[in-house]
Structures are given as C-alpha cells and as structure tokens.
Amino acid sequence: MRFLIIPTLLDPSKSVVDAPFDEALFMAFMKFNEDMHQAGVLVASEGLQPATTGAHVLVKGGKRKVVDGPYAESKELVAGFWLIDVKSRAEAIEWATRAPVNPAGDEVIEVRQLTGSADLPPELNALIKRAAPTWSAMFDGHK
Numbered sequence: 001m002r003f004l005i006i007p008t009l010l011d012p013s014k015s016v017v018d019a020p021f022d023e024a025l026f027m028a029f030m031k032f033n034e035d036m037h038q039a040g041v042l043v044a045s046e047g048l049q050p051a052t053t054g055a056h057v058l059v060k061g062g063k064r065k066v067v068d069g070p071y072a073e074s075k076e077l078v079a080g081f082w083l084i085d086v087k088s089r090a091e092a093i094e095w096a097t098r099a100p101v102n103p104a105g106d107e108v109i110e111v112r113q114l115t116g117s118a119d120l121p122p123e124l125n126a127l128i129k130r131a132a133p134t135w136s137a138m139f140d141g142h143k
Contacts (some may be wrong), residue, residue, distance in 0.1 A: 002114040003092035028100040047080040
C-alpha cells in the first residue's frame with residue numbers, strides 16, 4: 001500500500017523559507033529519510049520550491065488559464081512530501097508520527113493512501129489498460 005505523508009504548515013505566514021539555515025532541523029529530516037530508506041519503505045521524498053515559483057492552472061467553464069504565484073488565497077503551505085510503500089494504514093501513520101516538524105508553527109501531517117489497481121473494479125482496470133497500455137503496466141504493480 002502506498003501512502004503520501006504531507007506535512008502542512010497551518011499558518012503559511014510563519015514559513016521558515018527566509019529563516020537562517022537550521023542544520024539540526026535539516027539533519028533531522030535527512031535522518032528521517034534515511035530511516036525510511038533503510039526500512040525499505042521510502043519510494044520518494046522531495047521538498048517543494050516556494051509557492052511563489054509555482055503556477056496554478058485554473059479551469060473555468062472548460063477554459064484553462066495559467067496563474068503564477070504567489071497566491072493570496074493560500075491557507076496552507078505544503079513544503080514537501082514523502083511517498084512510502086508499507087503494509088498498512090497503521091504503519092503509514094506510525095511513520096508520520098515520527099516525522100520532524102517545522103519549528104515555525106503548528107502543522108498537520110496528512111496521511112493519504114494512493115489508489116492502486118486492486119482498489120478499482122475490473123472494468124475500470126480494463127479501461128485503463130486500453131487507454132494507457134504502457135502506464136497501466138506500472139500501475140498494475142501498485143496493488
């Protein structure tokens with residue numbers, strides 16, 4: 001079972017993006033990555049660039065419009081993620097409880113299961129294979 005662990009700073013105004021480098025905090029995150037890697041559960045772990053460097057693709061009335069950051073509407077700050085492959089939801093939650101936290105403010109660490117082929121009815125898997133034959137081989141590997 002694959003899960004995303006997404007730490008989200010509840011008050012983005014308290015971001016540490018412009019704060020001085022904190023070696024101890026950085027090392028805590030790297031140690032957490034290493035622990036998950038050595039346990040064989042870490043699929044990917046990435047930080048995200050600040051929202052000001054991103055873009056939103058707005059879709060209204062079927063038309064798409066690209067809007068560059070920053071976004072005044074942002075209520076949350078997502079700074080990165082971990083993608084893990086574990087045996088259960090409980091194990092994913094256990095890993096999330098060990099994640100280092102941002103000292104700048106309160107966070108919520110969201111744990112979300114990814115959809116695998118075993119989660120879908122056979123008729124949807126057949127449509128996936130028909131529409132995306134090369135991708136579906138990879139998707140089938142994630143039960």
